[in-house]
Every structure is written in structure tokens, then in C-alpha cells.
Amino acid sequence: MESIKKNEVILSINHLVKDFPLGQSVKDNVMRAVNDVSFELRKGEALAIVGESGSGKSTGARILTRIYQETAGEIIFKGEPLAEYIKENGELEYARQVQMIFQDPFGSLNPVHSIYHHIARPLLIHKRADKAHIPKLVFELLEMVGLSPAKETAEKYPHELSGGQRQRVAIARAIAVDPEVILADEPISMLDVSVRLGILNLMSDLKDKHGISFMYITHDIATARYFAEKTAVMYVGHMVEWGDSDSVTQNPEHPYSQLLLSAVPEVGRAGKRELLAKKGDIPLWKPSSVGCPFAPRCLKATEQCRLSFPEARKVGTNHFARCHHINR
Template sequence: MQTAIIEANNIVKDFEISRQGLQRKSMRALNDVSFKLHKGRALAIVGESGSGKSTVAKIVAKMHKANAGQVLFNQRDINEFKGRKAELEYRSNVQMVFQDPFGSLNPVHTIFHHVARPLLLHNKFSKHELRDKVEFILEQVGLNPASETAQKYPHQLSGGQRQRVNIARNLAVGAQVMLADEPTSMLDVSIRLGILNLMEEMKSEQDLAMMYITHDIATARYLAEDIGVMYVGHMLEWGDTDEVIHHPQHPYTQLLVSAVPNPEQSIHGGTLAEERGEIPLWTPHSRGCPFAGRCKHVSEQCRQQLPPVVALSERHFVRCFLHS
């Protein structure tokens, strides 16, 4: 496989949640997280709310800075991109698509403005070339007729159309990496597939590296070749999407897969009740496996030590003492 365009190694991120006098209390949002993004492939990051999925993307996008670990872009530490010119260079290559398509757009500006502005900001085109280029990009993302769409305002578009505008802005600056943070979760079910198909086309035709953040394993399998399962800031299982989903080895992955609706299964036949429990608040002083409080296979070792990474195959890894 080709060299990764984005490589994250042992990322740690803490957030301060309270301060009492000289004492500060922190939560650990990410703990020892590593992954790679390759051109023409998608990595799906799945897990429950609060698992750290969005924090991963925001660190790659330089919206947050990791407390420890390293993120490389084309084998260069992203912290080396300093100053306006270097920051613009990095941000033109690494772009985010946010969950709320309306909140990502300025309601007082036209669609033309939203797509043209990054072209001007990154000096991609002169002003007299803008009109044709903006309309070309809108056509690429299926917003036809492009000339009419360009003159509209965000409130005049549907949720799916607004999300296509956000994707168009990524195309406008020639992004090599797309970080999509639950891009379909606020859209009607009937139009989600269209957005996923558009992302699939961009991944293959534009040779994009893609991170797809979701809580939906079904869409993760549809779009992504690789998958990482996160829980309370920890990557618990990762590898080839089909292998992980069809042969889940971590109890948490098994729980997620069993929660996917199956019309052939009795609604009373699940085992979710056996594994309910409080999601822990992880801190820099926490110990053990974060899933220990909900795991039916838990041992004292699980409560005291974070399991090591175990390679089950060349394309399947897990953190669990059941396999170490």
C-alpha cells in the first residue's frame, strides 16, 4: 500500500473541565490513538457519542492541538505549518465537512460567495475566471442548473443541497484530505444515499483520502475500506472494514454490530441489556480498559491495565486481553 498522506501516532488530548483554586481537573478525550489515511481510501471512525471521534478530526484539521503524539501530513509534522502562508497551504489540502450543513454556511451570502471565497482566499483563480469555475464545481457535486443555484441563499436549498455546497468548497481548494464529521446524520433518510454516493465518487475520481465519522456501522461499511472503533477516547479495534464488521473481536465492537437492526431477528432476542453500564469519564489518572465496566468478560487485569495492541492479521488489530 502507498505511503499514508495522514499518519497519526499515539495521539493524546486532554481538556480542562474545571478549576478549583490551583487545582485543575482534566478529562482525557483521546488516549494513545493511531491511524493512517491513504489516497483513494476512506477510514470510518465509529462509536457512541462522546467517544472522541470528532476530536480526532479536529486535531487533524488543526482546530485542536494534541497534548502528546504526532500527526504527519506527507511525512511532515503538521505543527511545522506555521504562519499565514503555511497554514493556508495545509488548510487547502485538509478540509472538514461538518454535521450541520446550514450552520456551516453564512445565511446572508449566496452560494456563489461560499464557493468563490476559498478560491480567492487560496489564490486559485482570478476574479474574471470565478464565475465559470464556481459553476463547474457546482455541476460536479450535482447542483444543477449551476447558474441558478449560484444565485440562491442557503435557506433556499434543501439540507442535502447545502451539504453538497460544503463538499463543493472542498473541491474548490483542491483538498487532498476530507474529514467528514457525521455529514449525513442531520439529513432525511431519503437523501443520505445521494451524499454518500457523491463522497464515494470524490474518493475514487479525485483520489481523496477520507475520514468518515459516524455512529452508523451500515454506512461505514458502504463507504469505507478501513474502520476504527472508538470508545471513551480509545481505539479498541481497527482494520479492514469487512473483516472487523463480519468478525468483530472486541466485546464493544460485538455490541455495536449486534445493535444494527436485523429484520430477521426477534426484537426480544438481543443481548444489549447484559452489557449496559455507565460510560466512564476518563482522566489522565484513569487505569485499565475503558470498557471494563460494561464488559461481560472483565477480569481484574482489565481494571488495572490498558490492554496492548494485538495484531490478529495484517489488516485487523484489537486492544483486548482476550487476545493478548
């Protein structure tokens, strides 16, 4: 089996586009949920995709898990176009390598099955071990995600666990099949604040010790900085800023990233915050739409912003943004 070294690119997407039909009547009656998105995911690294609801984050993840077919663009997995990789290795093998964790850990577990069943099932489907060895593996996995005593946990049912514990089960199920990549779609946003950090730290451990790559989808730019080496900021299907998380979150150049950061509560920050954007609706983006999607809310927007979406500009060592008002 091919082995990929730490920091090698494992998954990349180039100029990804996804349109959804809005109705049947008019031929071009479609909305563009993902618009020309490109990024790389490296082994053992986390890439945070940050943006408000409706920015196309989950659609991107669903394309990567083949729930949706992309409208245009290219996906490269382990150096090969994804369709070819799947043709050669099979859908099941790709599904094993790219696992998903969802926002609602209760919804993703089956209430009629024990925790044991949830972890044993993927081990059987993907033939990870002989039947006789499965119990030992299940217990090891539960220990690995901090659910001990494992035997006791295995006998329980989803409703007997807390939200944080259920999310740990979902993580154990994902790592049971030894994946290369985990797509984590808002994995902590439904959990109590008190257990969120524990889940992020568990994912950090899996990344650092086991070399699993994470695409971490969130609307919370503060956790992106905490967990992910790289951050991409999305607005209405567009990538507006991306690069090293430190740089993107400490020196955001795009007015939308600045807005997201201004919403992060910070100890000691005084009084009233500067107004960073106009109130406004999120535009419905169509293939024929032009300009910067943030222009309707942007305090800096000019005619140019309404007419064209700017090229990417390098604003730091590994830091890019698309804004006409960056002068470099």
C-alpha cells in the same frame, strides 16, 4: 509540488493524546478525551472513525484542523511532522489541503450569502483562479456535486435548499480548493434517511475519481462498512479495534464493536437480540484512569480488564483489537 500516489500514506497520527481541563482548582483535574490514538490515512482511501457520542472523534478532527493543540503525540503530514510542514508551507496552505465538512450543513453556511458566494470565496482566498474564471469554476463545482442546473442553484440562498442540497454545497466548497484530505464529521447524521446514500455516494466518487482521502466520522458502523476501506472503533478516547472495514464489521472481536454492530437493523434478523452489554454510564476518563474503558459495561470483564488496557492484538490480516479476552 510533491505528488502522492494512490495508497501512499498522506497523514498519520501516532500516540495522540488530548486532555481538557475540568476546573481550575486541582492540578490534575483534567479529562483525557483522546488517549493514545494512532492511525494512518492513505491517498484515495476512507478511514471511518466509529463510536458513540463523547468518544473523542470530533476532538481528533479538531486537532487535525489545528483548532485544538494536542497534549501529546505526533502528527505526520506528507512525510513531515505537522508543525514543520506548516512552518515551511504556511497555515493557509495546510488549511487548503485539509478541509472539513460538518454535521449541520445549515450551521456551516452563512444565511446572508448566496450559494455562489460560498463557493467563490475559497477560490479567491486560495487564489485558485483569476477573477474572470471564477464563475465558470463555481458552476463546474456545483455540477460536480450534483447541483444542477448550476446557475440556478448559485443564485439561491441556503434556506432555499434542502438539507441534502446544503450538504452538497458544503462538499463543493471543500473540494473547490483541491484538498488532499476531507475530514467529514457526521456528514449525514442530520440528513433525511432518503438523501444519506446520495451524499455517501458523492463522497465515494470524490475519493475514487479524484483521489481525495476521507476521515469519515460516524456513530453508524453500517455506513462505515459501506463507504470506508478502513474502520477504527473508538470508545471513550481509546481505539479498541481497527483494520479493513470488511473484517472489522463482519468479524468484530471487541465486545464494544460487537455491541455497535448488534444495533444495526438487519433485514430478516429474528426477534429479540442477545444482550451484549450492561447498561452503564460512560466513564469520565482521567490521565490516572486505568483498565479497559469498556469494562464497566462489558459482560466479559474480569479483574484484569479493570486493571490494564490490553496491548493491540492482531486478529486478522489487517485487523487489530485490544481486548484481554482475545486468545491468539
